[in-house]
Amino acid sequence: xxxxxxxxxxxxxxxxxxxxxxxxxxxxxxxxxxxxxxxxxxxxxxxxxxxxxxxxxxxxxxxxxxxxxxxxxxxxxxxxxxxxxxxxxxxxxxxxxxxxxxxxxxxxxxxxxxxxxxxxxxxxxxxxxxxxxxxxxxxxxxxxxxxxxxxxxxxxxxxxxxxxxxxxxxxxx
Numbered sequence: 603x604x605x606x607x608x609x610x611x612x613x614x615x616x617x618x619x620x621x622x623x624x625x626x627x628x629x630x631x632x633x634x635x636x637x638x639x640x641x642x643x644x645x646x647x648x649x650x651x652x653x654x655x656x657x658x659x660x661x662x663x664x665x666x667x668x669x670x671x672x673x674x675x676x677x678x679x680x681x682x683x684x685x686x687x688x689x690x691x692x693x694x695x696x697x698x699x700x701x702x703x704x705x706x707x708x709x710x711x712x713x714x715x716x717x718x719x720x721x722x723x724x725x726x727x728x729x730x731x732x733x734x735x736x737x738x739x740x741x742x743x744x745x746x747x748x749x750x751x752x753x754x755x756x757x758x759x760x761x762x763x764x765x766x767x768x769x770x771x772x773x774x775x
Contacts, residue, residue: 629653740768
């Protein structure tokens with residue numbers, strides 16, 4: 603009886619693990635191609651990330667259910683060669699991407715975050731007095747206008763993004 607339940611469970615696992623792995627692969631492949639060609643990026647990005655996580659889970663499940671056949675594949679030198687090539691290519695790509703120049707918005711935001719608040723006020727088309735008033739309204743302590751957003755964030759133990767959000771709230775474009 604236990605063997606029969608085990609066989610049913612194994613068959614059920616196989617009949618589900620493979621189709622779910624294939625379906626999530628198709629979703630990740632399709633959304634990946636769309637992201638590559640910048641087709642509906644804003645709409646597809648979340649789908650790609652979540653289906654990617656589903657693909658990881660289903661692939662691990664599929665590998666566990668099909669462990670014996672997988673062990674046979676892992677004895678092949680060709681499989682290991684492709685694993686190593688994929689690892690080297692992926693590592694090189696991630697490294698080169700991390701070394702590449704950041705997008706212009708990120709560069710500007712980082713520079714403004716590091717600039718004295720009097721410069722930030724000018725960039726936001728605010729007088730220094732208006733900037734201080736906005737900060738006080740949002741309970742942001744400014745000691746002097748030579749401070750930067752990063753320094754304020756450190757002293758208040760918050761993220762610079764939170765300081766930005768508070769200073770910009772209600773500011774029209």
